[in-house]
Amino acid sequence: MAGPIEASASASGAADPVFLSLRGLTRRFGGLTAVDAIDLDLGEGELVSIIGPNGAGKTTLFNLVTGLDRPDAGEVRLDREVITGLSPETLASRGIARTFQLGRVFGNLSVMDNVLIGAHTRLRAVKPAVPLIGPLLELVLALVRPYSVKSEEERLREEVRGILARFGDRLLPRIDQPAYSLSYANRRRVEIARALALAPRLLLLDEPTAGMNPSETAEMQALIAELKAEGLTILLIEHKLDMVMRLSDRVVVMDEGRKIAEGVGEDVRKDPKVIEAYLGHGLSQAAMDEREPAA
Amino acid sequence: MSSWLDYTINGLIVGNVYALVAVGLALIFGVSRLINFSQGSIYLVGAYIGWVAVVKLQTPLPVTIVLVATLAGMVGLIVERFGLRPLQNSVRIAPLLATIGISFVLDQIVMLIFSPNPRALPSQLPDVRFQVGGGTIGPLDLLIAAVGVTSALLLFLFLRYSKLGWAVRATAQDRDAAMQMGVDVNRVNQAVFGIAAALGGVSGMLVGMYYNQIDTAMSLQATLKGVVAEVVGGAGSVPGAVAGGLLLGLVESYGVALFGTSYRNLFAFLLLISVLVLRPNGLFVSARQAPPEPLTGTFVAPSRPVRLPPWALLIAFAVFALLPLFPVSSYVLQTLINAWLFGMLALSLTLVAGTVGQVSLGHAALLAIGAYTSALLSLSLSFPVGIAIICGGLMSAALGTLLISPSFRLRGHYVSIATLAIGEIVSLVILNWESVTHGPIGVVGIPPLSLFGYELVGAPSVYWFSFVVMVLLALLQVRLLASHIGRSFRAIRDDDVAARAYGLSLNRYKSLAFIFGGFAAGVSGGIAAHLYSYINHETFNTQQSILALTIVILGGLGNVAGAIVGSVALVGLPEVFRIAAEYRILIYGMVLLLLVRFRPQGLLGTI
Numbered sequence: 064m065a066g067p068i069e070a071s072a073s074a075s076g077a078a079d080p081v082f083l084s085l086r087g088l089t090r091r092f093g094g095l096t097a098v099d100a101i102d103l104d105l106g107e108g109e110l111v112s113i114i115g116p117n118g119a120g121k122t123t124l125f126n127l128v129t130g131l132d133r134p135d136a137g138e139v140r141l142d143r144e145v146i147t148g149l150s151p152e153t154l155a156s157r158g159i160a161r162t163f164q165l166g167r168v169f170g171n172l173s174v175m176d177n178v179l180i181g182a183h184t185r186l187r188a189v190k191p192a193v194p195l196i197g198p199l200l201e202l203v204l205a206l207v208r209p210y211s212v213k214s215e216e217e218r219l220r221e222e223v224r225g226i227l228a229r230f231g232d233r234l235l236p237r238i239d240q241p242a243y244s245l246s247y248a249n250r251r252r253v254e255i256a257r258a259l260a261l262a263p264r265l266l267l268l269d270e271p272t273a274g275m276n277p278s279e280t281a282e283m284q285a286l287i288a289e290l291k292a293e294g295l296t297i298l299l300i301e302h303k304l305d306m307v308m309r310l311s312d313r314v315v316v317m318d319e320g321r322k323i324a325e326g327v328g329e330d331v332r333k334d335p336k337v338i339e340a341y342l343g344h345g346l347s348q349a350a351m352d353e354r355e356p357a358a
Numbered sequence: 359m360s361s362w363l364d365y366t367i368n369g370l371i372v373g374n375v376y377a378l379v380a381v382g383l384a385l386i387f388g389v390s391r392l393i394n395f396s397q398g399s400i401y402l403v404g405a406y407i408g409w410v411a412v413v414k415l416q417t418p419l420p421v422t423i424v425l426v427a428t429l430a431g432m433v434g435l436i437v438e439r440f441g442l443r444p445l446q447n448s449v450r451i452a453p454l455l456a457t458i459g460i461s462f463v464l465d466q467i468v469m470l471i472f473s474p475n476p477r478a479l480p481s482q483l484p485d486v487r488f489q490v491g492g493g494t495i496g497p498l499d500l501l502i503a504a505v506g507v508t509s510a511l512l513l514f515l516f517l518r519y520s521k522l523g524w525a526v527r528a529t530a531q532d533r534d535a536a537m538q539m540g541v542d543v544n545r546v547n548q549a550v551f552g553i554a555a556a557l558g559g560v561s562g563m564l565v566g567m568y569y570n571q572i573d574t575a576m577s578l579q580a581t582l583k584g585v586v587a588e589v590v591g592g593a594g595s596v597p598g599a600v601a602g603g604l605l606l607g608l609v610e611s612y613g614v615a616l617f618g619t620s621y622r623n624l625f626a627f628l629l630l631i632s633v634l635v636l637r638p639n640g641l642f643v644s645a646r647q648a649p650p651e652p653l654t655g656t657f658v659a660p661s662r663p664v665r666l667p668p669w670a671l672l673i674a675f676a677v678f679a680l681l682p683l684f685p686v687s688s689y690v691l692q693t694l695i696n697a698w699l700f701g702m703l704a705l706s707l708t709l710v711a712g713t714v715g716q717v718s719l720g721h722a723a724l725l726a727i728g729a730y731t732s733a734l735l736s737l738s739l740s741f742p743v744g745i746a747i748i749c750g751g752l753m754s755a756a757l758g759t760l761l762i763s764p765s766f767r768l769r770g771h772y773v774s775i776a777t778l779a780i781g782e783i784v785s786l787v788i789l790n791w792e793s794v795t796h797g798p799i800g801v802v803g804i805p806p807l808s809l810f811g812y813e814l815v816g817a818p819s820v821y822w823f824s825f826v827v828m829v830l831l832a833l834l835q836v837r838l839l840a841s842h843i844g845r846s847f848r849a850i851r852d853d854d855v856a857a858r859a860y861g862l863s864l865n866r867y868k869s870l871a872f873i874f875g876g877f878a879a880g881v882s883g884g885i886a887a888h889l890y891s892y893i894n895h896e897t898f899n900t901q902q903s904i905l906a907l908t909i910v911i912l913g914g915l916g917n918v919a920g921a922i923v924g925s926v927a928l929v930g931l932p933e934v935f936r937i938a939a940e941y942r943i944l945i946y947g948m949v950l951l952l953l954v955r956f957r958p959q960g961l962l963g964t965i
Contacts, residue, residue, distance in 0.1 A: 129859055130859075131855065131858070131859065150858070151858040151859045151861075152858055152861050152862065152863050155858075155859060155860050155861035156861050160859075160860075161859060163856065163859075167853050167855060167856035168853075168856075169848065169849045169852040169853055169856065169857075170660055170852050170853075171660055171848060171851075171852055171964065171965075172845060172848055172849060172852065176845045176848075176849075177849075179842070179845060180845060180846065180849045180857070180860050180862070181860055183842070183846065183860055183861045183862055184860070184861035186842060189841075189842060198866050198869060198870055199873075201843070201870070202838075202843065202870050202873065202874065205838060205841035205842060205843045206834065206837055206838055206841070208837075208841065216842065241660065241662070243660045257860065261860065261861075
């Protein structure tokens with residue numbers, strides 16, 4: 064573990080217990096180090112944003128935390144327990160939910176079914192935790208559907224309607240439509256609804272407002288603020304800087320796989336390394352200004 | 359020891375031919391990420407063009423080779439232009455299904471023109487053997503080696519030094535980038551299909567000369583061997599395909615030396631399965647990053663399924679249930695019994711291929727397992743037939759799932775290859791495990807269908823029995839699809855990455871699908887065994903797997919009612935119109951092609 068450990072904990076002023084902790088997390092693709100010795104701590108109920116130019120390794124970092132990719136080095140801990148390299152299925156059952164950068168809804172499933180898949184790890188009655196014959200019991204219970212199974216399904220459906228109601232009348236009227244027929248913004252909403260149905264302890268949002276217009280973005284921002292107020296721990300990747308500044312307790316800046324800065328809103332924004340990272344990647348000063356209207 | 363040298367030479371020569379087929383497959387896979395299941399048919403076409411040239415036109419050997427390469431290449435161009443190019447923006451499953459359809463159409467055309475009887479294909483070369491070390495080598499061996507080396511050299515020069523060759527390599531590396539740089543991808547596809555077909559055709563002719571025999575069964579074997587060689591070498595890698603072909607040739611040759619000829623294919627498929635499981639990227643390709651997956655679930659065509667009103671279903675049920683009470687000929691009932699048996703198979707396949715997205719090409723193996731289990735239990739252990747059939751279903755569920763489980767980690771086209779191979783393995787094990795299955799003799803005198811001690815005599819009772827069993831299986835499947843398992847299946851099909859991220863274990867749900875589907879297929883096979891009273895290792899073959907797949911596509915992937923409608927249409931109608939058997943497969947192939955092109959969601963829509 065040769066990662067730079069400076070600055071990591073210094074900015075997280077509060078003494079909240081560390082909920083998610085990354086140490087020296089590294090992932091290489093051939094000659095490219097997509098994620099380079101990242102350290103990161105996330106307290107319970109905290110919202111930390113990860114920003115950085117395209118190709119900085121943000122999504123790869125998400126993949127490492129959610130088990131879709133395995134790190135070459137380093138460690139991930141959730142609630143002090145080492146979870147490095149566990150399968151995505153296991154991590155989902157530990158309460159990690161994520162959305163995907165480019166949207167991965169189940170196209171042929173209805174909105175209701177998409178979100179119900181989110182609640183899959185919470186099925187109890189129909190998935191008895193019996194070793195070996197568990198899957199067969201699941202098959203039988205799904206076919207026979209005793210009262211406990213039916214009522215569990217009904218309860219989850221009710222809960223899904225509640226989650227969908229958080230999006231106003233964006234999704235509720237389309238509850239039985241297949242996801243492929245939804246608008247792009249609505250698919251992003253379905254993804255977030257699906258993540259909420261998991262009742263996550265940790266929520267990873269990968270550019271939740273990509274492709275949304277300003278009013279849709281504002282709506283999403285309000286929703287995320289609400290989730291934060293409810294105490295959900297959130298890791299957010301986002302390009303819209305003023306949204307990041309408003310929502311985040313802390314901001315982590317990544318560039319070329321490394322963490323180049325971390326801190327509270329304004330400090331990061333003025334960090335010369337951050338400005339250079341953006342400029343170095345061809346973003347003009349004018350564009351920087353445009354991206355950051357006075358907070 | 360001398361014979362070992364002979365086996366090595368033989369292995370390398372045969373391997374050379376496999377390599378020629380595999381190189382074509384690798385080129386095509388490289389530029390279009392497609393496993394071309396019609397490659398073997400072009401090989402077959404090449405062999406018969408060679409036969410016409412040698413026997414009828416009596417052309418000298420160099421002319422024969424050029425003629426075969428040119429004509430086969432043209433067939434390849436036609437396949438690309440009319441079979442695949444229209445599907446470019448289609449769902450991922452479409453080109454795969456199209457090549458399967460094309461393969462059946464081509465095979466059948468050859469069979470109709472030349473009859474299925476084997477023909478001799480003389481090599482036109484002097485029959486002398488040269489002594490090499492301890493073994494011997496003939497002029498034909500040298501010719502095959504020379505053709506192999508020359509083609510490899512020409513291909514190398516083409517890819518390295520011609521502009522079109524650069525375009526091929528660029529497209530293989532990054533199709534989108536190549537298109538943005540102005541590479542005409544259609545021309546690249548054309549070139550690749552032309553080259554692949556020319557190589558395939560020539561290798562078909564050479565193999566025909568090597569064994570001095572050609573027949574229409576060569577096609578499927580060639581596809582299988584070519585695909586094995588290609589996958590072993592690393593899909594899309596041309597040098598890998600050559601190495602994979604040679605390795606496959608050697609493995610087979612040594613396998614035959616040790617265990618006998620009937621084990622030849624078993625070794626090929628075991629090699630394939632072990633490579634797929636241990637090194638799915640191939641032996642000779644260094645582990646790369648996983649290829650980028652499409653971002654949204656477009657494996658099957660999105661559609662709104664046609665909702666059949668309950669009264670329509672009830673009427674249909676009543677009509678078919680009461681049919682035997684009317685004066686219909688027993689011929690009609692026999693036909694429908696067949697349709698119901700296929701209906702059960704299609705229910706199974708529509709679940710596996712449609713609902714979970716695992717396009718199985720070896721589904722007939724599940725029939726075979728159920729049939730043999732039921733037949734042998736009732737014959738040797740005197741099980742009552744009803745119980746034996748249920749045991750057949752359970753055995754299919756258990757064994758089928760176990761056999762298929764190595765392929766659970768595979769995706770898309772690879773699943774189809776693996777299931778095709780597993781289907782062949784099952785049939786080869788049945789052929790070779792004589793102490794249990796009676797080997798090539800088959801199982802004779804299987805007791806007729808009976809229920810609670812009463813024999814089902816006459817068409818009506820058998821009709822009702824199979825109809826009721828099918829309807830029960832269908833209702834059970836509808837119930838399954840409405841449960842959380844149904845939604846989990848479909849989620850896995852649409853996007854397995856997102857499904858895993860939400861806690862769905864792929865192994866668990868794919869297993870459940872094969873257990874449920876395996877049971878239905880096994881029951882169908884069991885009933886068939888007692889109905890036919892005789893089965894052997896060829897009773898349940900790849901043609902039935904393909905027919906089942908066509909039924910499933912026709913009805914709509916995952917669509918339970920569609921599976922039954924499809925069976926009645928594809929099993930029943932050709933019978934009603936008395937279409938001769940040799941034209942039927944042609945029709946199935948055409949139906950598959952037209953569906954994929956014009957109505958990929960099938961009659962009743964994907965669910």
